[in-house]
Amino acid sequence: xxxxxxxxxxxxxxxxxxxxxxxxxxxxxxxxxxxxxxxxxxxxxxxxxxxxxxxxxxxxxxxxxxxxxxxxxxxxxxxxxxxxxxxxxxxxxxxxxxxxxxxxxxxxxxxxxxxxxxxxxxxxxxxxxxxxxxxxxxxxxxxxxxxxxxxxxxxxxxxxxxxxxxxxxxxxxxxxxxxxxxxxxxxxxxxxxxxxxxxxxxxxxxxxxxxxxxxxxxxxxxxxxxxxxxxxxxxxxxxxxxxxxxxxxxxxxxxxxxxxxxxxxxxxxxxxxxxxxxxxxxxxxxxxxxxxxxx
Amino acid sequence: xxxxxxxxxxxxxxxxxxxxxxxxxxxxxxxxxxxxxxxxxxxxxxxxxxxxxxxxxxxxxxxxxxxxxxxxxxxxxxxxxxxxxxxxxxxxxxxxxxxxxxxxxxxxxxxxxxxxxxxxxxxxxxxxxxxxxxxxxxxxxxxxxxxxxxxxxxxxxxxxxxxxxxxxxxxxxxxxxxxxxxxxxxxxxxxxxxxxxxxxxxxxxxxxxxxxxxxxxxxxxxxxxxxxxxxxxxxxxxxxxxxxxxxxxxxxxxxxxxxxxxxxxxxxxxxxxxxxxxxxxxxxxxxxxxxxxxxxxxxxxxxxxxxxxxxxxxxxxxxxxxxxxxxxxxxxxxxxxxxxxxxxxxxxx
Amino acid sequence: xxxxxxxxxxxxxxxxxxxxxxxxxxxxxxxxxxxxxxxxxxxxxxxxxxxxxxxxxxxxxxxxxxxxxxxxxxxxxxxxxxxxxxxxxxxxxxxxxxxxxxxxxxxxxxxxxxxxxxxxxxxxxxxxxxxxxxxxxxxxxxxxxxxxxxxxxxxxxxxxxxxxxxxxxxxxxxxxxxxxxxxxxxxxxxxxxxxxxxxxxxxxxxxxxxxxxxxxxxxxxxxxxxxxxxxxxxxxxxxxxxxxxxxxxxxxxxxxxxxxxxxxxxxxxxxxxxxxxx
Numbered sequence: 001x002x003x004x005x006x007x008x009x010x011x012x013x014x015x016x017x018x019x020x021x022x023x024x025x026x027x028x029x030x031x032x033x034x035x036x037x038x039x040x041x042x043x044x045x046x047x048x049x050x051x052x053x054x055x056x057x058x059x060x061x062x063x064x065x066x067x068x069x070x071x072x073x074x075x076x077x078x079x080x081x082x083x084x085x086x087x088x089x090x091x092x093x094x095x096x097x098x099x100x101x102x103x104x105x106x107x108x109x110x111x112x113x114x115x116x117x118x119x120x121x122x123x124x125x126x127x128x129x130x131x132x133x134x135x136x137x138x139x140x141x142x143x144x145x146x147x148x149x150x151x152x153x154x155x156x157x158x159x160x161x162x163x164x165x166x167x168x169x170x171x172x173x174x175x176x177x178x179x180x181x182x183x184x185x186x187x188x189x190x191x192x193x194x195x196x197x198x199x200x201x202x203x204x205x206x207x208x209x210x211x212x213x214x215x216x217x218x219x220x221x222x223x224x225x226x227x228x229x230x231x232x233x234x235x236x237x238x239x240x241x242x243x244x245x246x247x248x249x250x251x252x253x254x255x256x257x258x259x260x261x262x263x264x265x266x267x268x269x270x271x272x273x274x275x276x277x278x279x280x281x282x283x284x285x286x287x288x289x290x291x292x293x294x295x
Numbered sequence: 296x297x298x299x300x301x302x303x304x305x306x307x308x309x310x311x312x313x314x315x316x317x318x319x320x321x322x323x324x325x326x327x328x329x330x331x332x333x334x335x336x337x338x339x340x341x342x343x344x345x346x347x348x349x350x351x352x353x354x355x356x357x358x359x360x361x362x363x364x365x366x367x368x369x370x371x372x373x374x375x376x377x378x379x380x381x382x383x384x385x386x387x388x389x390x391x392x393x394x395x396x397x398x399x400x401x402x403x404x405x406x407x408x409x410x411x412x413x414x415x416x417x418x419x420x421x422x423x424x425x426x427x428x429x430x431x432x433x434x435x436x437x438x439x440x441x442x443x444x445x446x447x448x449x450x451x452x453x454x455x456x457x458x459x460x461x462x463x464x465x466x467x468x469x470x471x472x473x474x475x476x477x478x479x480x481x482x483x484x485x486x487x488x489x490x491x492x493x494x495x496x497x498x499x500x501x502x503x504x505x506x507x508x509x510x511x512x513x514x515x516x517x518x519x520x521x522x523x524x525x526x527x528x529x530x531x532x533x534x535x536x537x538x539x540x541x542x543x544x545x546x547x548x549x550x551x552x553x554x555x556x557x558x559x560x561x562x563x564x565x566x567x568x569x570x571x572x573x574x575x576x577x578x579x580x581x582x583x584x585x586x587x588x589x590x591x592x593x594x595x596x597x598x599x600x601x602x603x604x605x606x607x608x609x610x611x612x613x614x615x616x617x618x619x620x621x622x623x624x625x626x627x628x629x630x631x632x633x634x635x636x637x638x639x640x641x642x643x644x
Numbered sequence: 645x646x647x648x649x650x651x652x653x654x655x656x657x658x659x660x661x662x663x664x665x666x667x668x669x670x671x672x673x674x675x676x677x678x679x680x681x682x683x684x685x686x687x688x689x690x691x692x693x694x695x696x697x698x699x700x701x702x703x704x705x706x707x708x709x710x711x712x713x714x715x716x717x718x719x720x721x722x723x724x725x726x727x728x729x730x731x732x733x734x735x736x737x738x739x740x741x742x743x744x745x746x747x748x749x750x751x752x753x754x755x756x757x758x759x760x761x762x763x764x765x766x767x768x769x770x771x772x773x774x775x776x777x778x779x780x781x782x783x784x785x786x787x788x789x790x791x792x793x794x795x796x797x798x799x800x801x802x803x804x805x806x807x808x809x810x811x812x813x814x815x816x817x818x819x820x821x822x823x824x825x826x827x828x829x830x831x832x833x834x835x836x837x838x839x840x841x842x843x844x845x846x847x848x849x850x851x852x853x854x855x856x857x858x859x860x861x862x863x864x865x866x867x868x869x870x871x872x873x874x875x876x877x878x879x880x881x882x883x884x885x886x887x888x889x890x891x892x893x894x895x896x897x898x899x900x901x902x903x904x905x906x907x908x909x910x911x912x913x914x915x916x917x918x919x920x921x922x
Contacts, residue, residue, distance in 0.1 A: 022825055027732055034728040035740065037721050040769075041793055042746045045758035048768065052761060091667045098660040102652055112908060113668055116676075119904040121854025122752075123874035124893045127881065128675035131682050131893075136886040138678050163671055183379035185654055186346055189366050190373040191393035191448055195655030201396070205383040217748075224751025227856035231878060244753035244857070251757045251861065260761075263754040270749035277749070278742040346653050366653050 049267045052260035064250075064258035065265070072238040073246035073262070076154070080242065081222045084161040088218055092169025093211070097203075099170075100177035101185070111174065117166045122227025126160045129232055152234030157242065160228040165218045172214035173207055176284075180206055209287060213280045220273040224266055296357045296451040296484050297322045298343060303352035305338055312338045314508040316352070320501075323482040325475070327489055327499035331531065335508040336488045337376075337456055343486065344454050345369045356451065372445030372483075374455040378437045380429035386440050387425040390415055393448035415443040418477070435466040442474075446481075455487035459494060471498050492532045496520065504528050526642045529570045536576065536612050538569040538585075542641060550607045552585045556639060564643040571636035573600070576614035578624050584633035587612060589626050594618075601626065603634060676897070683894040686887050694891035703873040706784055710872075711852030714791035715799075719845045721792075722799025723837070729800070730807045744800045747793055752857025759790050760861035782864030787872065790859045795848030802844035806837055806914070839914040846910055850903040854896065 021027070054061055064070060095114055099107055117125065131137045133150040143150060150156045184206065188198040204211075226244040233240045235249065243266060250259035298320040305313040312335045320326050328336040341347040343354055345366035353362045361369055381389050390412045394403055403411070416422040419439040429437055438458065445453060458474065459467040475498050478485055489495050495502045496516040504511040504519060504527070511531075512524040523529035530537070540549035542564045547554045549569060561567075578601065587603035590611070594600075599621040601614045612634060616624070626632060683691055694700075728734075729741050747755065763770040763780040773780050780786045810833065818828040856874040863870040871879075873896060880889040 021731075026825075030724065031728050031732050031734050034721075034725045038725060038740055038743060041789075041796065042743055044768065045755060045762055045793065046746060046750070048758050048762050049754060052758075091664065094660040094667075095664040098657060098664055101654050102657050102661075104661070110664070110668075112904070113672065116672060116904070119850055119854075119900045119907075120676075121856065121874050121896055121900065123856050123877050124679075124854070124896055124900075127877060127889060127893050128679045130881065131886070131890060132675050132678045134886075136884075138682070159671070163675070166668075166671060182652070182654060183375050183377060184381055186366075187373065187375060187379040187381070187444075188392065188396070189653055190344060190346070190371060191396065191444070192367050193392070193396040194367070197396045198654075199656070201392075202381055220749050220751075224754070226751060226753040226756075227874065230856075231881065244751050247753050247757065256761070259757055263757060266751045266754045270746065270751070270754075273749040274742050274745055277745065278738070 046267060046270075049260055049263050052256060053264040055260070056257040060257050061261045061264075064261035067258070069238050069241070070246060070258075070262055073241045073243045074265070076157070076240070077223055077242045079154070080158050080161050081219060083158050084165055084222045085215060085219050087162060088165050089169050089211070089215055091166065092173055092214060092218075095170040096173035096177050096207075097199075100174050101182055114170050115167050117163050122164060122225065123231055125163050126228035126231025129156055129159050129163070151232055152236070153240060156232035157229050157240060160232045161222050161225050164225050164228050165222050168218035168221065169211065169214035172210045172217070176207055176210040177203075209280055209283045213277065213284065216273055216276050216280070220269060223269055298452060298484060298486070299353075299355035299358070300339075300343070301353040301355065303339065303342060303349045303354070305335075305342065305347070305349050311508055313342075313349070316508075316510060318503060318510065318513065320484060320486060322357075322484055325478045325485045325487075325498065325500045327487055327495035327502045328505060329489055329492060329495040329502050329531075330505035330511075332490055333507075334505040336490075336505050339505070340454050340456055340486060340488045343452070344371050344373050346373070370448070370451045372448065372450030372453045374438075374441045374445050374453070374458055376457040376460055378429070378441040380437055380441060380444070382429050384428075385425065386416070386421070386427050386429070386432070387412055389429070389440060390444045390447050392444065411447060415447055418446070419443045433466075434462045435470060438462065438470060439473075442477075446483075450483065453483045453485040455485065457489060458487055459489070459491075467494075474498060496532070504531065506531070523570075523640065526568050526570070529640060529642075534573050534613065535570050536573065536636075538571070539609070540567055540569060541565050542567045542643065547639065547641065549585060550605075550609060552583075554584075554635065554639070556641065561641050561643070566643070568642045569636070570640040570642070571638060573613045573615035574598075575636050575638045576612060577635050577637050578603075578614060578616070578626060578632050579635060584635040585612075587632055587634050589628055589630045589632060592626075592628060603632070606631070679890060679893055679897070682886075683890045686891055690887065691891050691894070694888045695895045699867055699871070700873070700876060700892065702868045703871050703876045706787060706870065707853055707873045710784055710787040710791050711849050711855075713788045714795050714852050715845050715849040717788075717792050718795045718799045718848045719841055722796055722844060722848075723803055723841060725796070726800045726803040726807055730804060745797050747795075747858075748797050752794070752855070753861075755793060755858040756790065756861035759786075759793060759858060763789060763862060781862050782866060782870055784870060786862040786864070787859055787870060790862050791848075791852040791855060794855050794858050795852050798847035798851060799841070799844035802840045802847065802914075803837060806840040810836060839910060843907060843910040843914055846903060846907045850900065850907065853899060853903070 022030070095110075098104075099111060130151050132139055133143060133156065134140050135144065135151075137151075140151075150159070184202050185198050188202045189195075193201065224244055225242075226248070229242055230245060230248070233242070233245055235241060235245060237249070241249065243262060247259050247263045247266070250256075250262060298318075300316055300318040300320075303313055303316040304311070316335075316339060328339060330336045338347060342349045345361070345364065349362070353360055355361065356369070381392065384392065391408050394408050394411065397403075412425070413422060416425060419442060421436060421439055421443075424432065424436060424440070429440070432440065442455075442458075459470055462470065471494060487498070496519075499516065501513060501515055502519050503513050506527045512519055512528045514522070514524075519528055519532055523532065529535055538547075538549045540547055542548070542556070542561045544563070545556060545561055547556050547567070547569055586606035588606060589601060590604050591602040592599060593602075597618055599616045599618060601616060601621075603612045603614060604610075605612060614634065624632075686694065725744065729737060729744075760781055761767050763773070763786055765771065765774045765779065765781065767781075770780055778785070780789065814832055814836070815828055818832045819825075823831065854874060856872075859872055860875055863872060863875070865871050865875055873892060877889050877892045877896075880886075880892065
């Protein structure tokens with residue numbers, strides 16, 4: 001009897017320590033397994049991009065980037081991004097304003113529709129525009145008659161890029177604006193502010209970090225989109241090649257060093273995106289804490 | 296400025312929030328809209344402010360129809376339940392906001408804005424917080440800043456939605472008195488919403504009791520407490536004991552007991568409700584009254600609360616006695632006693 | 645319920661909703677509908693024939709099989725990564741956490757050529773596999789690896805917040821009732837996480853089915869062996885087989901929409917569970 005009590009006591013003691021944590025040995029093994037997995041699957045491909053980019057030295061690297069075709073690709077990517085991101089930002093703010101601040105039937109359906117492009121294969125995203133504006137498409141013959149070229153031209157690339165990046169800003173803003181409610185906007189209106197003043201001085205400052213977060217993600221995808229753009233581009237060097245398409249061409253020509261050199265630009269974009277994203281997440285977490293505090 | 300509310304109705308989907316509200320608030324009055332949650336009091340306040348549109352009816356400010364005027368032009372001050380301070384602005388900027396967003400022609404010069412904001416900060420006794428952000432303030436401080444912000448635009452009407460709802464008991468009591476003093480100083484027509492009857496009775500000149508979208512009674516604190524117009528008001532304001540029975544020959548029949556109804560001339564009724572507050576219940580030894588058994592005795596400061604169970608199985612009765620009276624009756628747990636209301640309110644079905 | 649919005653004093657509703665609907669219609673709805681209409685011109689038999697040729701069937705098998713395998717790997721490894729990131733302190737934890745999103749941020753073409761080089765028979769990893777007789781690049785194994793890369797963040801990022809919010813009292817209660825740590829994990833923690841884990845699995849699977857850029861380089865695109873469905877669409881397009889491409893696209897869209905519906909239901913379930921816990 002006394003022995004039983006004793007073991008029970010020691011068991012309780014043990015439980016107290018281990019209630020929510022594993023033994024150090026298990027902990028270390030799990031951590032190691034997770035880190036090895038991350039290193040193998042994430043870190044190594046990234047490291048390889050930079051190693052391969054410089055495999056043939058600095059000069060090859062620089063000349064790959066300075067190649068007129070590479071520069072043209074960079075220019076096109078910037079142009080496409082400069083059109084797609086602002087448009088989707090305006091769309092995201094408008095959609096979030098309507099969905100988060102008002103009640104109307106079909107709201108959930110609309111929210112799902114906004115997310116729809118995320119679940120469509122990039123290739124299909126490009127194809128739908130070919131089927132609409134291409135020679136075999138619904139509007140193709142009419143466009144050809146009027147000498148308007150959308151597919152295998154820059155407008156098609158812009159459209160496909162907009163399609164795949166539609167949800168980014170809206171899906172960041174909707175939950176944020178819903179959580180913030182309408183009180184502050186109502187308070188501003190009672191104090192005599194106009195609709196625009198209310199948006200400019202109250203709503204916009206409150207959503208700025210979430211907005212920036214969405215814009216950064218939208219930007220990264222717009223610059224890096226490959227599948228959708230590949231379908232509508234027509235791969236005309238120096239004219240309809242974006243950076244990712246240029247990387248593909250170089251790689252398929254077995255010009256690996258140049259391909260990775262240009263790819264390293266996109267990899268750096270990814271790293272900057274990740275850094276900004278982490279910084280913003282920290283800010284957003286702080287803001288959400290502060291909001292909670294005010295309730 | 297007076298406020299006239301004419302036959303206001305409002306529904307949310309199939310839920311009727313307000314069922315025809317008529318109310319006149321005279322200039323300089325401090326009125327409480329009192330009722331349980333879901334009674335429509337906040338909706339009514341938001342309709343007065345113009346934050347919500349009524350389905351039908353009119354709102355008149357100083358005799359002028361403002362029903363279709365935008366909230367921006369109504370010149371009301373509104374204090375939100377959770378304050379709605381602009382979290383990215385300092386206290387100073389929060390209070391100055393209403394002045395800064397005015398069209399250029401009406402906007403006071405910067406020096407004037409500064410002067411006004413500091414004046415208001417002094418009024419709410421928080422001048423030293425001008426550079427803080429709302430997140431750095433306590434609940435009571437936020438409340439006062441929200442009030443200062445609302446007053447900055449010199450509103451003709453001040454509307455407060457559960458102004459003390461989110462504060463702890465001690466701060467709430469202080470702020471109540473402070474609001475009352477402030478109103479006596481400024482004399483702005485003010486309406487506040489509360490579910491706390493004590494708060495309404497203590498602060499307001501007049502209390503409007505609302506229940507499921509309708510006004511039950513309008514009156515001074517004494518009126519609604521002493522002369523409740525409906526059974527709801529009687530039960531909602533203050534503790535009360537309820538007895539079911541009938542009236543005949545001008546006397547109350549509760550169970551087997553017959554009680555006189557002094558001072559009232561009630562016509563006969565098959566079904567009637569009788570109300571008596573705990574302090575109006577007298578406990579006597581002699582025959583006349585409702586038989587009951589003492590179940591619990593609790594001392595509360597200078598008063599003693601006695602819980603009794605009616606012998607006819609019709610529920611519990613609560614009595615409140617002074618210590619003195621309690622000593623006189625010398626009752627203890629389990630005693631069989633007879634209770635008589637010294638005052639009784641009758642409502643007929 | 646009313647058929648129009650509840651009155652609100654906030655301005656801009658007609659403008660905001662109008663712009664949203666117009667934009668979505670022009671960019672998303674009209675092109676998608678046009679695709680469905682186009683496939684209707686094929687007729688049912690033509691459509692059915694186009695989406696069931698042996699080459700197409702082989703691509704389905706590969707695409708769905710690899711996506712399923714990758715999602716399963718991610719469900720396990722993603723849970724492990726999320727667990728370690730939430731529960732344990734170790735140097736570089738924040739960095740590792742930020743890194744999980746790399747597949748979201750890295751353009752797929754870059755991931756594609758990097759993975760193809762890494763797992764080729766001369767690559768950093770591929771050469772060791774080759775020594776023990778494993779071929780990764782140009783096989784379904786390569787496709788699975790690429791889809792694992794692309795799908796990992798979906799599982800980690802859906803499981804992580806649930807794991808963070810997990811009440812510690814639950815585990816303490818289980819421990820106080822005499823459960824071992826492993827029993828607690830299996831019977832208390834895992835069931836709580838399972839809706840999120842399934843959502844993450846479904847998201848990773850949906851992404852994998854449609855993935856193109858990160859796969860095509862490592863896959864080598866050998867017909868009947870390592871050709872994924874999205875690539876087959878492009879091949880048909882390049883051969884001016886618009887009808888075939890459309891039919892395949894529609895079959896993929898139908899799969900996407902079904903998955904989207906399933907994911908929405910799962911997320912709704914997850915949220916309900918989270919909500920009702922309070």
